[in-house]
Amino acid sequence: MDRLLTLEMFVAVASEGGFAAAARKLGSSPPAVTRGIAALEARLGTSLFHRSTRAVALTDAGAAFLEQARRILADLAGAERALRGAEAEPRGQLYLTAPVMFGRLHVLPVVGALMAQHRDLAVRMMLIDRDVRIVEEGIDVAVRIGPLADSGLKAVRIGWVRQMLVASPAYLARRGAPVRVADLAGHDLIAAMGPRAAGEWQFVSGRWRVDPRPRLVLNTVDGLLAAAEAGLGIANLLSYQVIKAVDAGRLISLLAAEQPAALPVHLLFEPSRAGLPAVRLFIAEMKARMRMAGLV
Template sequence: MDRFDALSAFVAVADQRGFAAAARKLGMSPPAVTRAVAALERHLGVTLFHRSTRAVSLTDEGAAFLDRARRIMSDLREAEQIVMGGRSAPRGRLYVTAPVMFGRLHVLPAIGALLAAHDGLSARMMLIDRNVRIVEEGIDVAVRIGPLADSALRVMSIGSVRQTIVASPAYLAAHGVPATPADLAGHRCIVGSGIRIGAAWRFGGKAESTVEVAPRLAVNTIDGTIAAAEAGVGVANVLSYQAAEAVAAGRLVRLLEDHAPPPVPVSLLYDAGRAAMPAVRLFLEAMRERARQGSWD
């Protein structure tokens, strides 16, 4: 039994929740996938899947083994890429995750430039406003905005962003300009997603004060939050880069800048072993260079 093929078959069946679907994904025949998983079960001495005519599900042993199997496969692919990439130009696939708007505005241009310069390189971007498991998902680099939890991953700081309270000129003309954070209690407020989620808005150099706002509108995307603020629905609490274009164009006005809490760090997270991959090294340097050219506003 080829151990790597067996692990690939096991992970595919777990992901696809079926042997036939896993076979299609792997380009194998269903009997071949079934035999590979059965051989792995015999080798381990455990049953990895509950099988029925209607469904396939992991046993407790299978669930415990799945994360380890993913890590083994990821490590092997990484070793292959390091060896292959070490003697050639960047090649293979670069996998990056980032918050949706930051990824669109600042990560996509960096990746686009890398793809234009290196024909053997491809990329996958997961733009999502929540943290995902980097190692388990096989991600090369994650862009994170906000404080970081302790982990074994390497961290590269590439600057910071600021809290920005914004509203449209039309809204301010109709409802007045808040002079202090406490004034927001009398304003129509828009609450959104990401790290600015919720109705408790923090202010002050050490975030020592919190204002509970009354949401007039709740939106689950930053684009929607910005659009609502531009339309005059109310006051929004976003990050500097998210409102930068609208502020520069005069569609939004920054408020209460003297009361902003400390800046929020922007970081790149990656596994130490992946730093040797040419594509990862180039991406890290590209993002660091973009940070050198100016703030993320």
């Protein structure tokens, strides 16, 4: 049986959790998928799945092989797309992901301009404040803020952002402004859930343990901003999230001399997608957007 087809069957069974579901996804039959997996296992000389009457689960060897199989299929698909038109007009579906507020402020304007210029381009964008598994979820380009983990993915740095502590003029008039990191212990703190959850805040002078617990914890950046502007306490946010409110005087920057090192903003994607017209153009336009926003 064709090696590529058996790889597609293997990934489908692992993703769908069963032979019948994989067959439906591939437009095949369960017996054909069963034969394909058996042929692949015979060729590799190892079992890839534990089988029972109720479930199918990956063996240790299967789990180790899955990531490689997905990457092989993704690389092949990318090579085919590039060959069909490396210099062609951007067209088809572009899959993006970005943190919610960064996506709304900086990615969406770029997407809107690209769609206006290229009528055959469609975009699917996932705005979410967590790291998405790029290969598994079929993402073309992901925006990542902060240090990157080692991976086989290609990264292009497009800018920098900084941590900023902010509070409203009304709160500071009522409670006073901290002049040292240690002074935060006497203030009401507003903290985030998720990737930047409270616990420790980073400063030039070192990590500061948020203790006692924050008075208010929210799960969205918009909520944190609204709470800070309403005078409910001091919030720890990123520069791109608060710069408009600071410039307008609705929030005041605190302990600026204690700001830690800037965090990089990267575009992350599979190497096989680098030659796609839509990906190339999106990267170029995001670089221009960051320069215009003063985030480089």
